[in-house]
Amino acid sequence: MEPVDLSTLMRGLIETYPNLHADNAEICVEGELPLVLANEALVTQCFANLLGNAVKFVPVGRKPHVRIRAETRNGGTKVWIEDTGIGIPKQAQSLLFKMFQKLESKYEGTGIGLAIVRKVVERMEGTVGVESEEGQGRRFWVELPVAQVPEQTA
Ligand SMILES: Nc1ncnc2c1ncn2[C@@H]1O[C@H](COP(=O)(O)OP(=O)(O)O)[C@@H](O)[C@H]1O
Numbered sequence: 001m002e003p004v005d006l007s008t009l010m011r012g013l014i015e016t017y018p019n020l021h022a023d024n025a026e027i028c029v030e031g032e033l034p035l036v037l038a039n040e041a042l043v044t045q046c047f048a049n050l051l052g053n054a055v056k057f058v059p060v061g062r063k064p065h066v067r068i069r070a071e072t073r074n075g076g077t078k079v080w081i082e083d084t085g086i087g088i089p090k091q092a093q094s095l096l097f098k099m100f101q102k103l104e105s106k107y108e109g110t111g112i113g114l115a116i117v118r119k120v121v122e123r124m125e126g127t128v129g130v131e132s133e134e135g136q137g138r139r140f141w142v143e144l145p146v147a148q149v150p151e152q153t154a
């Protein structure tokens with residue numbers, strides 16, 4: 001575990017994956033994202049999966065819109081990944097983080113992404129969840145400890 005700058009990490013992901021590029025998806029990072037105490041490889045994997053889903057599960061022909069923001073308090077931060085895609089029925093939300101669970105066969109995928117997300121987040125002693133109202137967008141969140149950076153001495 002080490003301090004990981006989430007703003008840098010998100011920028012890196014957007015540059016790395018063509019499906020996250022500006023011509024394919026509108027991804028906006030709201031405000032500054034904090035430094036978290038995390039394992040860089042695991043937290044990268046986590047947000048790569050969540051962003052990949054956010055731009056994938058949209059109606060055919062619609063450009064994905066994704067908003068990333070963080071709420072920081074009491075030594076922890078909750079990072080929200082909100083999309084305006086097809087949504088998730090309420091009764092299915094608890095199933096999504098299980099291995100090989102897919103709700104929509106017409107979208108490509110193996111159904112293991114969110115199982116990995118849950119696993120890596122738990123290894124970093126964080127939590128992950130989803131909120132989705134049908135027709136009102138869906139938002140996944142990941143809660144992680146904020147990194148305590150020693151104050152700079154001039
Ligand atoms: N942002 C999202 N919007 C709508 N449905 C989603 C979203 N993210 C995940 N899902 C649903 O959860 C399932 C599991 O996600 P995941 O484990 O990443 O599998 P995969 O992406 O391989 O299908 C998906 O198949 C899809 O039905």
Ligand SMILES: [Mg+2]
Pocket residue numbers: 049052053109113114
């Ligand atoms: Mg996936």
